[in-house]
Amino acid sequence: MGVEERRQQLIGVALDLFSRRSPDEVSIDEIASAAGISRPLVYHYFPGKLSLYEAALKRASEDLAGRFAEPHEGPLGTRLLRVMRRFFDFVDEHGPGFSALMRGGPAVGSSATNALIDSVRQAAYEQMLAHLGVTEASARLELVVRSWISLAESTALIWLDGRRVPRAELELQLVHDFAALAAVSAAHDEDMALLLRTMVKDEPADGPFAELVGRLLSLAP
Amino acid sequence: MGVEERRQQLIGVALDLFSRRSPDEVSIDEIASAAGISRPLVYHYFPGKLSLYEAALKRASEDLAGRFAEPHEGPLGTRLLRVMRRFFDFVDEHGPGFSALMRGGPAVGSSATNALIDSVRQAAYEQMLAHLGVTEASARLELVVRSWISLAESTALIWLDGRRVPRAELELQLVHDFAALAAVSAAHDEDMALLLRTMVKDEPADGPFAELVGRLLSLAP
Numbered sequence: 001m002g003v004e005e006r007r008q009q010l011i012g013v014a015l016d017l018f019s020r021r022s023p024d025e026v027s028i029d030e031i032a033s034a035a036g037i038s039r040p041l042v043y044h045y046f047p048g049k050l051s052l053y054e055a056a057l058k059r060a061s062e063d064l065a066g067r068f069a070e071p072h073e074g075p076l077g078t079r080l081l082r083v084m085r086r087f088f089d090f091v092d093e094h095g096p097g098f099s100a101l102m103r104g105g106p107a108v109g110s111s112a113t114n115a116l117i118d119s120v121r122q123a124a125y126e127q128m129l130a131h132l133g134v135t136e137a138s139a140r141l142e143l144v145v146r147s148w149i150s151l152a153e154s155t156a157l158i159w160l161d162g163r164r165v166p167r168a169e170l171e172l173q174l175v176h177d178f179a180a181l182a183a184v185s186a187a188h189d190e191d192m193a194l195l196l197r198t199m200v201k202d203e204p205a206d207g208p209f210a211e212l213v214g215r216l217l218s219l220a221p
Numbered sequence: 222m223g224v225e226e227r228r229q230q231l232i233g234v235a236l237d238l239f240s241r242r243s244p245d246e247v248s249i250d251e252i253a254s255a256a257g258i259s260r261p262l263v264y265h266y267f268p269g270k271l272s273l274y275e276a277a278l279k280r281a282s283e284d285l286a287g288r289f290a291e292p293h294e295g296p297l298g299t300r301l302l303r304v305m306r307r308f309f310d311f312v313d314e315h316g317p318g319f320s321a322l323m324r325g326g327p328a329v330g331s332s333a334t335n336a337l338i339d340s341v342r343q344a345a346y347e348q349m350l351a352h353l354g355v356t357e358a359s360a361r362l363e364l365v366v367r368s369w370i371s372l373a374e375s376t377a378l379i380w381l382d383g384r385r386v387p388r389a390e391l392e393l394q395l396v397h398d399f400a401a402l403a404a405v406s407a408a409h410d411e412d413m414a415l416l417l418r419t420m421v422k423d424e425p426a427d428g429p430f431a432e433l434v435g436r437l438l439s440l441a442p
Contacts, residue, residue, distance in 0.1 A: 103335070114324070139385035143376065150375035154368045164360035169409055176408065180401035187397065187436030188390055196440065215408030219417065 019094035065123035077208035286344035298429035
């Protein structure tokens with residue numbers, strides 16, 4: 001194998017191991033063994049576990065950021081639901097590694113790791129603004145979108161801890177949460193109210209947003 | 222001064238400095254100077270900046286956890302609004318230190334720091350359950366409460382970054398967000414719907430929950 005090919009293979013093997021168990025528990029020996037090469041050869045390509053971890057995390061970050069990309073077609077609620085499904089696919093595939101990273105993994109506090117996490121959040125934020133058809137977000141819209149992204153992260157982390165709620169329910173719930181947080185903000189601010197009206201005006205009667213309204217109305221005494 | 226008295230004084234001085242600027246930028250020299258003692262004497266009481274940082278963080282954590290305590294009297298919405306005010310008071314007082322810590326401060330990843338952050342989240346979680354009159358939370362209720370706590374954290378962090386939205390608005394908005402997240406969960410689950418009915422049944426017409434419903438209804442076309 002060429003150098004770059006070998007590096008990519010090692011990153012793939014490491015990402016797989018870091019995803020299935022807490023990265024703290026994965027040794028270079030194990031990575032070497034899974035890749036079918038010697039431990040010294042691993043060190044030839046990566047100076048240490050941290051650099052291999054960061055390379056694996058970089059690949060995972062690009063994968064995750066890509067999952068927020070979604071064609072700007074059809075109603076917003078349905079698009080967001082597809083994004084949430086792909087997000088939970090990722091969380092499901094990389095469970096232990098995702099938890100360890102977000103709760104304080106081996107490289108937390110390293111500027112490279114923090115920059116990767118921030119880049120995924122920023123990509124998600126920009127995709128959301130694009131779906132909303134907004135180029136310059138107001139302070140309140142930024143708050144709604146960024147805090148909803150953080151809500152999606154914490155919901156995924158809590159879900160991973162025991163998986164006691166079906167993930168399909170949480171995917172839909174997060175779409176509903178976005179509508180609810182936007183509605184609360186709209187209740188406080190005229191510009192957000194205008195945006196909310198634009199958001200819901202093309203929603204079909206069988207879309208997730210309409211479903212939420214129907215469910216909420218059925219709760220009323 | 223006695224040993225314990227001097228330690229407490231140093232913790233107070235350090236907490237004040239760590240709160241006003243990013244802890245990375247605060248030196249032991251500066252702490253010594255603010256406390257009016259020599260640098261070697263600081264090291265006599267604390268082996269290094271990290272141990273002083275952790276002691277300061279412990280005091281701040283206890284302070285913050287205490288702010289979620291609130292008498293179980295009167296309507297829930299009004300209680301939560303008082304809690305959110307005290308939470309934003311804390312965030313306001315400790316702004317740069319709070320941001321640095323939550324975004325990856327000098328001691329992030331240290332198990333002592335993570336344990337302190339978790340202890341505050343756990344105290345907030347338990348106080349919320351107590352306010353809801355619940356001793357054993359269902360998986361869905363746990364998700365709503367814990368993810369709302371995370372939403373409060375991220376809202377505070379985003380607010381600190383420029384303070385572009387009046388904090389009083391965000392305090393009320395977070396109370397409304399709790400109601401909204403609980404309502405979304407109630408729209409998915411019968412037990413949550415029962416709990417939501419209990420939550421709102423004693424709410425007065427001029428309380429924050431009723432205000433939200435009024436504002437949302439006024440948004441409808």
